[in-house]
Amino acid sequence: MPTRKLGELEVGAQGLGCMGMSHAYGVRDNEEESIATIHRALELGVTLIDTANVYGAGENEKLVGRALAGRRDQVVLATKFGIVWTEQGMSARGDAAYVKQSCEDSLRRLGVDHIDLYYQHRVDQDTPIEETWGALSELVAEGKVRYLGISEASAESIRRAHAVHPVTALQSEWSLWTREIEHEVVPACRELGIGIVPFSPLGRGFLTGAITSVEQLPADDMRRGLPRFNEDNLGRNLAIVEALRELAAEKGVTAGQLALAWVQHRSADVVPIPGTKRRTYLEENVAAATLELSEDDLARIEAAAPADAIAGARYPEHLSRAAGR
Known part of the structure; x- marks a missing residue:
């Protein structure tokens, strides 16, 4: 696989999101396959x-730590802090004491002595971001963290964080059906030399075409509660996937590979992290990292999946409060 730069940090052109191995997407009963998937990714x-830290209430960090035992030098290891759950839904915390304790807890669960890329997962509106990033810069000085990132942040928050300590990467949702960051956030990152790490580049699996009804999803799958997956919006969104499938067939690839390749082609500073817990899907995703698309291909893909045609909000209200601050 070719490599790309997130700021000064060099990584493979595509990463692996491990959330679904322990969190959010239903049945999680095959740790052996999850670990085998991580090992195959390295190969x-x-x-x-x-x-x-929030994925599976810490269980995902433990799983990743077990998978990377004896392989630490092959990995750029990224984790996050900052999301907290309350009775009202998802919130954020960024006070200095919490930042430092979260880092210690993640190091312990991962079984490592440093984190390569440590993200502020969400911006805390009750704590000045300068306090959060002051604490993070101290973790860098102590050698517990190498590089810093921020997730789902506004352009203003990114600029304020960067003024305290260089931001290496922004992690936000970016795909053919989630393009809000293109207006202000991406230009700010490009101006400041910050790499971009799109999560859910396959629209939480929807852009693969594998999901045609919410009833296919496990009862505890978070996608059942997302507006874009409800039956009112599903038909309109499936029409977009069908158009992608037709374009993909012309190139002998899947709709998912085409959608993922579109993200890979956003620029050389973009490193998507599609998530999977199975080696078969991992190998399909990795193949998209080297799929060549012409300007005409890209134009046709965007015409098939125009940003304003996506039906439904990204999150329900209780999950959206902390996004994009």
Whole structure:
């Protein structure tokens, strides 16, 4: 796999998101396959492995730590802090004491002595971002963290964080059906030399065409509660996937590979992290990292999946409050 730069940090052109191995997407009963998927990713040249303290209430970090035992030098290990759950839904915390304790807890669960890329998962509106990033810069000085990132942040928050300590990467949702960051956030990152790490580049699996009804999803799958997956919006969104499938067939690839290749072609500073817990899907995703698309191909893809044609909000209200601050 070719490599790309996130700021000064060199990684494989595509990373692996590990959230679904322990969190959010239903049945999680095959740790052996999840670990085998991480090992296969390393064999294929994937070096950026992404987790977070909130995934599975810490269980995902433990799983990733077990998978990377004896392989630490092959990996750019990324994790996150900052999301907290309350009775009102998802919120954020960024006070200095919490930042430092979260780092210690993640190091312990991962079984490592440093984190390569440590993200602020969401911006805390009750704590000045300068306090959060002051604490993060101290973690860098102590050698516990190498590089810093921020997730789902506004252009203003990114600029304020960057003024305290260089931001290496922004992690936000970016795909053919989620393009809001293109207006202000991406230009700010390009101006400041910040790499971009799109999560859910396959629209939480929807752009693969594999999901045609919400009833296919496990009862505890978070996508059942997302507006774009409800039956009112599903038909309109499936029409977009069908158009992608027709274009993909012309190139002998899947709709998912075409959608993922579109993200890969956003620029050389973009490193998507599609998530999977199975080697078969991993190998399909990795193949998209080297799929060549012409300007005409890209134009046709965007015509098939125009940003304003997507039906439904990205999140329900209780999950959207902390996004994009």
